[in-house]
Amino acid sequence: MIIIPQTKGGVGKSTVAMQVIAPYLYKKHGKKITYIEIDDENNDSKSFTRTEIVNKRMLGTNKLTELDELILMDDNHEVIVDVGGNKTSTLVLDEIKKVGTFGNIKWIIPLGDGELDGKNAIATMKKIKKIEDNPSENVIFALNRAISMQPDYIEEQFINFFGHKYIDSNSVICDFVKNPKYFPVKNDKVITMSRYLGSTVWEMAYNNTDFAQKAIKAKELGDIESARKYLFFRRIQTDAKDYVITVLNKIFCDLDTWIDIKK
Known part of the structure; x- marks a missing residue:
């Protein structure tokens, strides 16, 4: 199971889930992936009315105990859980803490380049550390809405992640995690077009x-x-083809080195 939480809303969790992870797992497994959205306030997956790579399901916060069995059974990473922001992510993480992960969860924490994005990503990571036995291996960050895929540009844009020698910041991911795993997701108008379509x-x-x-x-x-x-x-x-070649294929290679897909 791949869970995508963040205590802050509007950081692109659904973009990462549907535009990156869903096609990646679909390509790997060669079949539809189960996509679960947990959010009592918003249902972003409704935008993807014509997708044929996932089976979508909504799960209310009043039924979080259903996650326990789903986590236990999904040891092949065929389920994506897109967790809503604010209290929803906290409720989900608290529920998982009660039972544990059975070693079956990979975590993706998305964040934009804003200061609050970084602070909330750190808060989310701290909660996961109380659950996850091996967070250094099982947690990866998605740097969302990257302006460029060039490493130097990414480091300049995501100061909240990498820090900066000339700009002070009290909330930088690299201050809390040594060599954190990450992948950038380039912003592009084709993403907007795809959602409308x-x-x-x-x-x-x-x-x-x-x-x-x-x-x-x-x-x-x-x-x-x-x-x-x-x-x-x-x-x-x-x-779309250009985006797959220049952005998604690179991310898929990064994910291959991070995730163990059992066939």
């Missing part, structure tokens, strides 16, 4: 629809508006 970037990239051919046929029929529409989707498809 109800799909994931990865699925859009591997959509076999030949939009170029459709545009040509529409032009031949004199349907210029449809031709423009197919050109638009062709651009999105190309952008």
Whole structure:
């Protein structure tokens, strides 16, 4: 099981869960992944109405005891748990602490580049440390909405994670964890487009629809508006493929070195 908690909302937990981890596990296992969203206030997974790589399920905070059996049974990492922010993450972590992880959980803590993001990531990590026997191996951070994938730029952007020799900060991840594992998730308009289209970037990239051919046929029929529409989707498809090649494939390689997928 892969659990994605953060005590702060709006840090991109659902983006990491659906745009990164879901396609990664789907590709590894070759079948749909179970995606559980625990959030009494928001249901971000509803945006992904056309995805075919997950089976979605909502779990209310009044039924958290169901997690116990799910954790015990999922020793092959086929379940993603997207945990809501604020009190929800605290409730989930407190519930898991009662029973334990059975060695079956990998944790991903997402954060943006804001100071509060860093402080809440540290708070989340401290809670996980009270649960997890081996946090140094089983916890990884997702640096969300990265402007660039260049290491130097990432370090400059995520001062709350790496710190900075000229800028004081009292809440830096690297002050609490030695050589923390992480992967950056580059911000891109294609992510926004994919949510409006109800799909994931990865699925859009591997959509076999030949939009170029459709545009040509529409032009031949004199349907210029449809031709423009197919050109638009062709651009999105190309952008999605570029994102997979330049961003997701690199993250997938990083995840391969972190997670043990049993087949």
